[in-house]
Amino acid sequence: MESNLTLMLEALAGQGCILPSEQRAALDISLKIKKQDAGLSTLALWGRVFTRTGNDYILAEGTVSAKRVDRKLVFDTKYYFTQDGVLWLDLQPPENDYRYALCKSAKGPFTGDPANVFLVVSDPVEPSEFEKLVEPAVAGDKSSSSVTDEKTGSEADTEAPSESEPENDDNDEDPPGEPGEAQVIPDEEVVEGEGGGEGGAEGELEEIPAGVEVPELERLCGLMKWIDEECGVVPINSLVLTPHDDLIKNHAFTGPIFFDELDSYCHLFGGYMTAPLSKDLPGSWGCHVIPLQNDVIVKSLVWPGYFSYYSTTNHDWGSIYFGYGEKNNDIGFGVP
Amino acid sequence: MAGMTVEDALAYLKTISTSTGDDAFTHISEIVRTVLQAKAKNAVDILESSFLLKKTRFVSHEGDKPVKRGRDPSDVKPVKQFFSLFCQKEPEPAVKEEPKNEDEGEEEDDPPEEPEEPPVNEFEAQNMLMDSVFFDACGCGIGRLDTYLVILALKQLGDDPTFGIETVRFFGKFLGISNNYYVFESTLKEGANGDVEEEDVEEGEEGQEGEEKPKKSKNWGRPVDGIPLEEGVGTNAMVYWYCHRPGDACQKLPPVTPLQVKTARQLKKYLTGDPEAEVSGYPPFPGIELNYLRAQIARIAHATQIAPAGFYSASEDDGGEQTVTPAEDFTMPPTEQLVALEEWVHKNAMISKQGRSTKYEEPESEGEDQLEADGEEAVEGEEGEDDEEAQDEEEEEEAEQEEVPQEEEQPGPLRPISEDKDLLGMEGVKAWSICKSSSIKGLKHQVVCLRSHLWPGAYCVATPTSFSNVYVGYGVKNEPFKPSMPPPVQKEYRKQMVEATDLPPKPDPPPPQDEEEGVGDEAGDGEEDDDEEEY
Numbered sequence: 001m002e003s004n005l006t007l008m009l010e011a012l013a014g015q016g017c018i019l020p021s022e023q024r025a026a027l028d029i030s031l032k033i034k035k036q037d038a039g040l041s042t043l044a045l046w047g048r049v050f051t052r053t054g055n056d057y058i059l060a061e062g063t064v065s066a067k068r069v070d071r072k073l074v075f076d077t078k079y080y081f082t083q084d085g086v087l088w089l090d091l092q093p094p095e096n097d098y099r100y101a102l103c104k105s106a107k108g109p110f111t112g113d114p115a116n117v118f119l120v121v122s123d124p125v126e127p128s129e130f131e132k133l134v135e136p137a138v139a140g141d142k143s144s145s146s147v148t149d150e151k152t153g154s155e156a157d158t159e160a161p162s163e164s165e166p167e168n169d170d171n172d173e174d175p176p177g178e179p180g181e182a183q184v185i186p187d188e189e190v191v192e193g194e195g196g197g198e199g200g201a202e203g204e205l206e207e208i209p210a211g212v213e214v215p216e217l218e219r220l221c222g223l224m225k226w227i228d229e230e231c232g233v234v235p236i237n238s239l240v241l242t243p244h245d246d247l248i249k250n251h252a253f254t255g256p257i258f259f260d261e262l263d264s265y266c267h268l269f270g271g272y273m274t275a276p277l278s279k280d281l282p283g284s285w286g287c288h289v290i291p292l293q294n295d296v297i298v299k300s301l302v303w304p305g306y307f308s309y310y311s312t313t314n315h316d317w318g319s320i321y322f323g324y325g326e327k328n329n330d331i332g333f334g335v336p
Numbered sequence: 337m338a339g340m341t342v343e344d345a346l347a348y349l350k351t352i353s354t355s356t357g358d359d360a361f362t363h364i365s366e367i368v369r370t371v372l373q374a375k376a377k378n379a380v381d382i383l384e385s386s387f388l389l390k391k392t393r394f395v396s397h398e399g400d401k402p403v404k405r406g407r408d409p410s411d412v413k414p415v416k417q418f419f420s421l422f423c424q425k426e427p428e429p430a431v432k433e434e435p436k437n438e439d440e441g442e443e444e445d446d447p448p449e450e451p452e453e454p455p456v457n458e459f460e461a462q463n464m465l466m467d468s469v470f471f472d473a474c475g476c477g478i479g480r481l482d483t484y485l486v487i488l489a490l491k492q493l494g495d496d497p498t499f500g501i502e503t504v505r506f507f508g509k510f511l512g513i514s515n516n517y518y519v520f521e522s523t524l525k526e527g528a529n530g531d532v533e534e535e536d537v538e539e540g541e542e543g544q545e546g547e548e549k550p551k552k553s554k555n556w557g558r559p560v561d562g563i564p565l566e567e568g569v570g571t572n573a574m575v576y577w578y579c580h581r582p583g584d585a586c587q588k589l590p591p592v593t594p595l596q597v598k599t600a601r602q603l604k605k606y607l608t609g610d611p612e613a614e615v616s617g618y619p620p621f622p623g624i625e626l627n628y629l630r631a632q633i634a635r636i637a638h639a640t641q642i643a644p645a646g647f648y649s650a651s652e653d654d655g656g657e658q659t660v661t662p663a664e665d666f667t668m669p670p671t672e673q674l675v676a677l678e679e680w681v682h683k684n685a686m687i688s689k690q691g692r693s694t695k696y697e698e699p700e701s702e703g704e705d706q707l708e709a710d711g712e713e714a715v716e717g718e719e720g721e722d723d724e725e726a727q728d729e730e731e732e733e734e735a736e737q738e739e740v741p742q743e744e745e746q747p748g749p750l751r752p753i754s755e756d757k758d759l760l761g762m763e764g765v766k767a768w769s770i771c772k773s774s775s776i777k778g779l780k781h782q783v784v785c786l787r788s789h790l791w792p793g794a795y796c797v798a799t800p801t802s803f804s805n806v807y808v809g810y811g812v813k814n815e816p817f818k819p820s821m822p823p824p825v826q827k828e829y830r831k832q833m834v835e836a837t838d839l840p841p842k843p844d845p846p847p848p849q850d851e852e853e854g855v856g857d858e859a860g861d862g863e864e865d866d867d868e869e870e871y
């Protein structure tokens with residue numbers, strides 16, 4: 001949700017959230033332009049992701065609408081990125097849960113080159129979830145092969161492992177991430193042992209996937225979604241539902257009474273009022289009140305670099321992420 | 337609606353809401369009354385917004401509470417610090433003397449009640465004002481406002497005559513869970529030392545951990561180490577100070593010991609913000625959070641303090657120790673040159689596995705077994721995997737008498753950062769990345785920024801006139817963390833239990849059974865000790 005950019009950057013500057021002067025100078029105006037161009041109701045700076053080469057990504061998130069549908073809050077969010085602060089480009093979110101899970105499994109910092117593609121080996125899954133993912137996990141380097149497949153137009157091969165097809169009917173468009181179609185390819189490419197109608201190596205659980213290609217921008221968008229779900233901190237009662245079930249900013253917000261307690265903040269994308277930060281893993285959030293300025297900074301230790309602030313003087317709040325995009329999985333060791 | 341009578345309906349509307357204590361009936365009647373009184377043209381719109389306000393639980397408290405005059409008790413200290421930071425007297429009616437005007441750096445530091453005016457300490461400080469602009473241009477540091485407060489804090493720290501500071505620099509800001517640390521790096525004048533008691537590490541027991549030292553309660557239960565700390569050189573070449581906010585009185589951080597560095601390498605902890613907090617983890621850390629902070633500072637300083645090649649020149653001391661001093665005739669290379677990694681070198685030597693930057697040799701009188709113990713320690717230190725061991729560049733070669741199984745190479749200072757190893761576990765990710773302040777080609781007067789991936793938050797910015805290092809972060813290294821395993825379970829004592837022969841002789845056997853019983857009955861409750869002795 002939209003927050004006052006200047007106030008937020010000033011409040012969080014002390015935590016190391018600085019934007020280079022050139023980009024900061026461009027940001028106010030460029031955000032406004034983009035908001036108009038895209039027809040968004042809100043557009044806010046989301047954060048900055050540091051990259052390996054120094055070409056950092058500055059990210060913004062906009063909402064077209066935020067509604068309550070059937071007792072759940074549904075957000076229609078759009079993601080944008082820029083590298084110079086001037087021109088905002090679209091980011092496509094991952095299409096399905098599988099791609100999203102792949103984005104989460106990607107390791108290593110971003111490169112700063114939007115055309116880069118990561119080879120991601122998905123994390124090992126629980127046995128109960130394995131059935132859902134058994135074909136994609138085994139499909140191997142399907143993306144590169146699927147390109148050649150399209151070129152040669154060998155549709156004839158699709159009938160061979162047709163028995164494996166029925167499980168993957170959902171996505172019939174042909175993005176590289178399509179598991180069922182890609183099932184074909186290893187058979188075609190690997191001439192040696194496999195042969196045609198084996199249905200791919202569906203039963204072979206030992207085969208180590210060579211890696212799925214995940215474009216950098218998709219991973220970036222997946223990261224934004226992930227952090228939104230796990231963080232996305234707002235003070236409680238800061239947003240309110242209108243009678244038309246739209247979630248809007250509460251203009252009569254006077255702030256939480258106990259602003260230094262984690263109870264006063266909640267996850268916006270994780271259930272809003274029903275998900276206060278105090279219910280999270282104990283020790284994963286740090287709350288710090290700056291004396292005399294009465295700004296409250298909420299830091300995440302699971303996502304180091306994520307900060308949320310609330311100002312008691314003008315009841316303004318906002319959150320931002322400045323980091324490399326890596327989750328801290330060693331949180332258990334780090335907290336006292 | 338059909339089955340409800342008027343009474344039922346009213347009763348329902350009057351049910352009190354549990355959260356706010358008012359009920360629908362009152363609210364509706366209020367609204368109707370307001371609308372009728374206002375007689376506004378757009379009564380329907382007011383009606384809707386009124387319901388919306390109700391939903392947000394908006395209760396205006398304006399004008400309710402009396403506004404207090406004076407300070408909140410919790411604010412007294414920060415206010416005082418704020419005024420002292422800006423070298424002003426607090427405007428309180430209780431002050432007896434009139435506030436004086438203060439010139440910069442001329443006046444005394446002590447409160448005006450003191451008749452004596454001790455001379456202000458002469459010191460050199462970093463030109464942070466200039467640096468803060470460059471930090472901002474590159475997107476690092478802590479922002480202009482906070483940096484200005486830090487500038488004043490530098491002055492406050494340097495002015496104090498008891499500290500005796502020669503040069504001082506802002507090292508960086510460590511973020512903690514509930515509080516932050518602002519750290520300053522300084523060199524002290526001859527003969528000066530801060531007024532903070534230091535934790536001494538006892539020599540004598542090599543390699544033994546968990547040794548109890550009843551001598552100082554602070555060290556109770558903490559591991560001690562035989563390798564002494566480096567006095568005044570290497571990891572302790574600089575003296576560090578910390579405070580929670582600019583304006584706080586700065587506290588000196590104690591020198592760091594090699595064991596602290598070694599243990600800190602095996603831990604991955606966040607700072608809580610309380611310097612006296614325990615650092616709990618395995619292996620047990622020999623110190624409190626203060627020491628942990630100091631150990632992280634030492635690691636960060638030795639890994640990420642960089643300078644352009646040629647800025648420092650190394651000189652050998654008599655003791656074979658290298659010191660780096662700024663070279664006299666040095667000009668900063670132009671920006672185009674600065675964007676290459678080869679142009680930059682590390683200022684400090686790497687910290688060895690031993691935990692020191694200069695190698696510690698056991699004195700020869702200890703004998704061979706002690707030297708082997710040292711070697712074993714060096715091997716154990718490998719558990720906490722870190723890539724601070726480069727295999728190249730041995731600038732410090734000392735005549736090694738002992739044949740330690742794993743000969744540790746000691747990279748000295750001034751090695752180019754282009755030779756830093758890539759991040760562990762990720763190929764191709766260099767330890768440093770370079771960026772410029774602007775993405776527009778051909779823009780003159782750009783600032784070059786080097787960013788460390790090994791220690792996220794460590795930056796160095798450079799312009800054709802100067803360069804500056806800073807660290808803003810959690811104090812956590814970016815490397816895959818492998819927690820140390822607990823030691824193996826100790827084996828059972830296998831030897832035969834033999835009765836000791838040096839105990840006092842056996843007492844006389846007890847008297848026969850019947851007599852004893854009789855005695856026991858008579859004795860009753862009062863003489864229980866007699867009974868015990870007999871047994």
